Amino acid sequence: MTEQFGLFDARGLQPADAAAPPLCVRESRRARRLTLRVLPPHTLELVVPHGARAADVAAFVHRHRRWIERARREIASHYSLAQDRLPTRIALRAIDQSWLVRYESEPQAPPRVRVLGDELEVRTRDASNRGADAALRAWLCDQASYHLTPWVLREADLVGRRPSRVQVRLQRTRWGSCSSSGTLSLNAALMFLAPAVVRYLLIHELCHLISLNHSQRFWDAVERFEPNYEALDRQLTEAWADIPVWAHPDARRR
Numbered sequence: 001m002t003e004q005f006g007l008f009d010a011r012g013l014q015p016a017d018a019a020a021p022p023l024c025v026r027e028s029r030r031a032r033r034l035t036l037r038v039l040p041p042h043t044l045e046l047v048v049p050h051g052a053r054a055a056d057v058a059a060f061v062h063r064h065r066r067w068i069e070r071a072r073r074e075i076a077s078h079y080s081l082a083q084d085r086l087p088t089r090i091a092l093r094a095i096d097q098s099w100l101v102r103y104e105s106e107p108q109a110p111p112r113v114r115v116l117g118d119e120l121e122v123r124t125r126d127a128s129n130r131g132a133d134a135a136l137r138a139w140l141c142d143q144a145s146y147h148l149t150p151w152v153l154r155e156a157d158l159v160g161r162r163p164s165r166v167q168v169r170l171q172r173t174r175w176g177s178c179s180s181s182g183t184l185s186l187n188a189a190l191m192f193l194a195p196a197v198v199r200y201l202l203i204h205e206l207c208h209l210i211s212l213n214h215s216q217r218f219w220d221a222v223e224r225f226e227p228n229y230e231a232l233d234r235q236l237t238e239a240w241a242d243i244p245v246w247a248h249p250d251a252r253r254r
């Protein structure tokens with residue numbers, strides 16, 4: 001996954017039109033060459049081999065700009081169709097829980113989500129359900145913070161390093177990151193992934209408290225706490241496709 005010490009500035013690679021999907025840049029230790037691909041339903045990814053030069057990356061993107069624009073248009077056309085579809089069921093695999101979602105309108109109150117047993121009640125101002133997706137994203141962030149914070153602290157005891165701070169929010173391009181000041185940022189969308197994959201991400205970020213880069217020392221530490229790390233890292237990369245459209249931080253209803 002891309003980290004805060006990324007080699008180049010990804011901003012220049014992003015579309016001018018805010019509605020078009022961003023290019024997710026992922027630095028890979030295993031990749032031997034630059035690769036572009038579409039991860040359904042709405043992710044456009046650029047895989048950058050570890051140690052690639054920023055100038056080479058920029059030249060590669062420039063060479064493939066027509067392909068990138070075409071892929072963006074294609075993703076955007078599917079994506080806008082899906083925008084209007086709010087979920088009727090939400091499953092959070094990380095904690096093995098699911099809810100049926102019911103929508104109610106209540107003119108005077110701001111949109112909000114209530115948990116009623118195995119049902120989520122989403123109240124919006126009118127029958128168009130405007131604001132329902134944002135209310136669900138806020139609920140998802142609360143759930144993620146509630147479950148992931150104690151979880152990462154338990155794994156921290158195992159690794160023997162404690163983060164100075166843990167923050168949980170929806171992010172477009174990263175599952176997690178670790179800053180040089182020891183702050184771990186976790187993507188709330190981890191809640192959609194299998195527990196083993198989430199645990200690997202937590203171990204990965206905690207091991208950055210031992211070594212901030214992807215050195216051999218870093219991977220040796222990861223392997224000590226998660227021997228199956230290579231397969232789990234691949235699953236984590238592919239898991240971008242498992243995030244429902246409503247949970248995408250840029251999701252906007254027309």
Ligand SMILES: [Zn+2]
Pocket residue numbers: 001003204208214
């Ligand atoms: Zn990393």
